[in-house]
Amino acid sequence: GLFYFWPPVFAALGRVYGGDLVADGHADVLVLELPRLMVDGVGGEVLTALVTAGAFAAFLSTASGLAIAVSGVLTQDVTSRWVGERGPTASVATAFRLAAVLAVTVPVGVALLATNLGVAQSVGLAFAVAASTFCPLLMLGIWWRGLTPAGALAGLAAGGVGAGGAAVVNVVGVEASGWPGALLAQPAAWSVPIAFATMVLVSLATRSRTPAHAHRFLVRLHTPEALDVPQ
Structure with missing residues (x-):
């Protein structure tokens, strides 16, 4: 909680001390330059x-x-x-090394191609994709006994395609103004509700496929551990 208190503080200080940087189009270096703008001499350099x-x-x-x-x-x-x-050990180690190469090479390649995408914007898009997939699944999976496998998969696909598609559009560098530009820049505003609605509607349409143990599982999940609930 304390960590997320500091970004708005930096933003407020940036409005006070970093007006020239923003006017010159160098707002991306404001966080690094802010201590030097606020404190003169060695103190600013150390900060x-x-x-x-x-x-x-x-x-x-x-x-x-x-x-x-x-x-x-x-x-x-x-x-x-x-x-x-x-051999089990050799196979796992080789598979992990290969996966590590992929996990590092692909993001580096995308970063080199999408030079117009700032770090703050890319982090926001990543959070939007996560919020459009994991959030509806966890919320409904924990609190709604009517969620079905088909509904969960459909909602994940709808939220992932919506937010992921918007992220790809931003990475490619497509520029839009007005409402389309705002919706593409902040996809979670519409992709999260779409994911929730898709999970609920598809689950209601496939309610016959609701897991038989869903009610018992949710009771166990929400019952205090001190109570001895039969398995």
Whole structure:
């Protein structure tokens, strides 16, 4: 919570001290230049160095963590099917190395091609895709016993295609103004409701496929652990 308190503080300070940078079209370096603009002399240089070091540490830690996570998923579902049987340990290690190469090479290639897409915008688009897929699935899966496998898959597809398509349009560099531009820049505003609606409507249309154990599972999920609920 404290972390998310600082971006609006930086934004407010940027409006006060960084007007010239924004006017010159260099708002992307405002976070790094802000300490120097606020504090003169050695103090400003030291604060700028700390902010720069923290930014690089955040970039590396986030990138490495995501690379390992994506590599693990690719290893389990994709590359393990490509590697021949050369013993369990060797196969898993080779599959993970191959997945790590893919997990790093593809984002780097996209980043080199989409030079017009800022870091803040790309992070926002990634959150929009996640919100359009995982959020409806988790919310309805935890709180609604009527969710069916078909509804879950349909909602994931609708939200993923909607937000993912908008992200691709932004990466390609298609520019739009007015309402279309606003909706493409902030796809979660419409892709999340679409995903929720699709999951609910498809689940209602396929209610005969509701898992038989859904009610019992939700009771166990929401019952305090202190109570001994039969399995």
